[in-house]
Amino acid sequence: MDAPKEIFLKDYTKPDYYFETVDLSFSLGEEKTIVSSKIKVTPRVKGSSAALVLDGHDLKLLSVKVEGKLLKEGDYQLDSRHLTLPSLPAEESFVLEIDTEIYPHKNTSLDGLYKSSGNFCTQCEAEGFRKITFYQDRPDIMAKYTCRVEADKTLYPVLLSNGNLISQGDTEGGRHYALWEDPFKKPCYLFALVAGQLASRDDTFTTRSGRQVSLKIWTPAEDLPKTAHAMYSLKAAMKWDEDVFGLEYDLDLFNIVAVPDFNMGAMENKSLNIFNSKLVLASPETATDADYAAILGVIGHEYFHNWTGNRVTCRDWFQLSLKEGLTVFRDQEFSSDMGSRTVKRIADVSKLRIYQFPQDAGPMAHPVRPHSYIKMDNFYTVTVYEKGAEVVRMYKTLLGTQGFRKGMDLYFQRHDEQAVTCEDFYAAMRDANNADFANFLQWYSQAGTPVVKVASSYNAEARTFSLKFSQEIPPTPGQPTKEPTFIPVVVGLLDSSGKDITLSSVSHDGTQQAISSTSTILRVTKKEEEFVFSDISEKPVPSLFRGFSAPVRVETDLSNDDLFFLLAHDSDEFNRWEAGQVLARKLMLNLVSDFQQNKPLALNPKFVQGLGSVLSDSSLDKEFIAKAITLPGEGEIMDMMAVADPDAVHAVRKFVRKQLASELKAQLLKIVENNRSTEAYVFDHPNMARRALKNTALAYLASLEEPELVELALGEYKTATNLTDQFAALTALAQNPG
CATH class of the missing domain: 1.10.390.10 (Neutral Protease Domain 2)
Incomplete structure (x- = not known):
């Protein structure tokens, strides 16, 4: 067997031949499947004498024709990876026809066309199409496809491929066919075929230009009741892409297939998305809010590929x-x-x-x-x-x-x-x-995560505030030295009352830029540079990298008091959460040290006040509050230690939870009381946020191991109308020994 070779970006060359149209025909069988392809080929350079090299893997070649003429074995070269056609017509274009035989029931790689759980299914990204037929299996070969699928009608009543359904009907021997046409050019990795015993949930979506699109989600019949949320997610994604990016769906039909034996998770094949069942199926009894949210996101992701990836x-x-x-x-x-x-x-x-x-x-x-x-x-x-x-x-x-x-x-x-x-x-x-x-x-x-160091200084006399940045990207395999990169730093400055200061100007590299907002973007492009804000009447607390404006590690000179201040006041909610997490990690690491030295553990009252202020801030989103009062995980703390000590970290986290629960007990009880519900499950943001906050508060309370609080959690478990609440109550109860 040939050893696979390393492929380099710098070696890219344009193909010698392009494919204009591809007509595929599949005769699906139990022991073997016959694939026929008819391709209109155009040389990139007219009159080219270059050989056409086609990729192919695990294929049995039956015949090759060029312009209707059957080629003999001496007219082409065939090895385990390629079919090479050395001498081709010099015309502007010609027709290439290839028949192959494949064995989907033996294809355990789940790449190409395979058979599993009684269904035929495909996965062609990145290089699976070469397991279906001989082809230039590279994404820069974009062609318009038709696909005719024929199979036993009883075993495979549903026959799907890309594009619009042109015709279907019965053929001899109890078989039937479907002919599909995709009017848009696509690379072969987006080809798809599904055949099997499937049922569909049907709906429609009217695009903003008034075209009605038929939507179908196909699953084994027993799973159909669990597809309502997937259909909601698809329609929401179609509407959102129109509203936000002006991108409208371009065909008459959109199919999703959910099967249990699909190893890529989900795949954006043009108009025929294929998913693993776990990313489509949901019901209140079998899926949590997190599962529902994941389905919404992944169905959106694959649909959005229709423009960013497919077109x-x-x-x-x-x-x-x-x-x-x-x-x-x-x-x-x-x-x-x-x-x-x-x-x-x-x-x-x-x-x-x-x-x-x-x-x-x-x-x-x-x-x-x-x-x-x-x-x-x-x-x-x-x-x-x-x-x-x-x-x-x-x-x-x-x-x-x-x-x-x-x-x-x-x-x-x-x-x-x-x-x-x-x-x-x-x-x-x-x-x-x-x-x-x-x-x-x-x-x-460049590989590697940039490390950005920030030092601040205030000049009361000049009423200026300076931020000095330095950036460094650590060496990575094959890249020992790095160049500085472009890092956008979104910054705000807070006054002593916790309000954002309206910024008037910033100087950098000898130029002054006027600003009239409470937040600005600093463009850090060099290894070291300084930005100076003018007209700052008191020493501010800087809020840096708001919204996590660049994927970097940040080291600042912010004190613990600064972090407590940001936790209480920052208008940027991400940085408010971040301040709380940085404080919690520092605090827990110090307590781990105390624990290891058998010192008594005590929780900084400022930390309790900080989380208390978040809990009582009615302007904040409930789901955000739940996140903001959640402590860093034990793994996060151990990652920061030279030598991990799981027992000490576990004991400290448990202590901090209990102390917070004890001191914030009244607020937490009120939260549980105000956010419980016995109504039927609804997946929307207000309900998800309500459940998240209630369940976080319940977990804190149950950690106190007091009989009435254990009873409270048990009551939540018994009255839960959905898996999210039930599982959260069970998790809260599981903290209690015995």
Whole structure:
């Protein structure tokens, strides 16, 4: 067997041949499946004499025809990975026909066309199409497809593929067929086929231009009752993409298939999204609020790919973040608009810090756009997806909502039905706004998490406040030295009463910029630089990297008093949460040290007051309050220790919880009382937020192990109308021994 070779971004070359149209025909069988393809081929350079090299894996070649002429074995070369056609017609275009035989029931890789649980199903991203037929299996080959599927009508009553259903009917021998046509060009990784015994939930969506789209969610019949939330999520995503980005669905039909044997989680095939069942099925008895929210987000994500990934795709797989980073950003924004923006931001940043920061600091560190790969499937990573989304978010931070929308509009105007690069997206954002992004492209090419140090100083006489920044990106495998990158820092300054100061001007590099707002964006582009604010009448407390404006580690000179102040007053809710978490980690680490030295444990009353002020702030979203009063996990604390001590950390966290519960008991009881409900489950933000706050308060109270509070939790368990409340009450009870 050939050893796989390393592929490099720098070696990319355009294909010698493009495919204009692809007509596929599948005769599905129990022992074997016959695949016929008819491809209109056009040379990139007219009169080219280059060989056409087609990828193929685990295929049995039956026949090859060029312009209707059957090729003999000496007319082509065939090995375990390729079919090479050395001499081709010199015309402007020609027709290539290939028949292959494949064995889906033996395909245990679940790549290409496979059979599982009685259904035929496909997964073609990244390089699965080569297991279906011989083809140039690369994303810059975009063609218009038709697909005819034929199968036994009793065993496979449902036959699905991409695009619109053109015709269907019965054939001989108890078989039937369906003919599908996708009028938009697509790469082969977006091809899909499903055949089996499935039932559908049907609905419609009317686009803003008045076109009625038929929506169908297909599952095994017994799962159909659990698809209502998935349909709600799909319609919400379609409406949101129209409202926020002006992007309308472009076909008459949109299908989702949910099957238990799908190993990619979810896949955005054009008009035929395929999901693992766990990301589609939900009912109040079997799914929590977190499950419902995850389904909303992932159905949104795959739908949003219709434009960011399908209509405009990647030139090569190194550009994967072009579609995935952008689409993760879009699904994050969608979930933010459907719920609490701050809570969603906290969740996304937490995920980045827990999973992506360690990847950036470890042996698998790689840039958002990798320089090389051996197997592409290994690059579907938190760096490409989540850090990639942060890179997209920085464009929006720098340009604002309207500027970002202008950039998106230009991106689609320039590149619809094209396969493009990260530079093309960058150029659209820059050109639409006449913006200067300096060294922003470093985010795509450099691995590692930048460390930004911030030092502040106040000059009372000059009434100026200075922020000095230094940035450093640690060495990573293959990249020992790094260049400074472009870091947007969203900043606000708080006065002694906790109000945002209206900023008038900031000086940097000898130039003064006028401002008239309570928040501004500092553009840090060098290794070291200083920004000086004028007309600051008292020493302020700075609120830095508001909304987590860049994916960096931050080291500041903020004191504990500053952090308590920000926890109580910061208008930026993310930074309010962040201040509480930094304080909690510092406080818990100190207590761990006390515990290890057998010193008595005591909780700083300022910390109790800080969380108490959050609890009593009626202007705050309830889900945010629940997040803000949740302590860092034991794992987070152990990560900060030179030598982890699980027993000490567990004891300290338990102590802090009990102390907070004891001192805030009256407030917590009131929260449980005011936020309980025995009404039927509804998934919407007010109800989710209410449940989150009530259940967080209940967990605190139950930690006190007092009989009446255990009884309270038991009552919540017995009266719960949904899994979220039931599971939360059970978890609260589980804290109590015996």
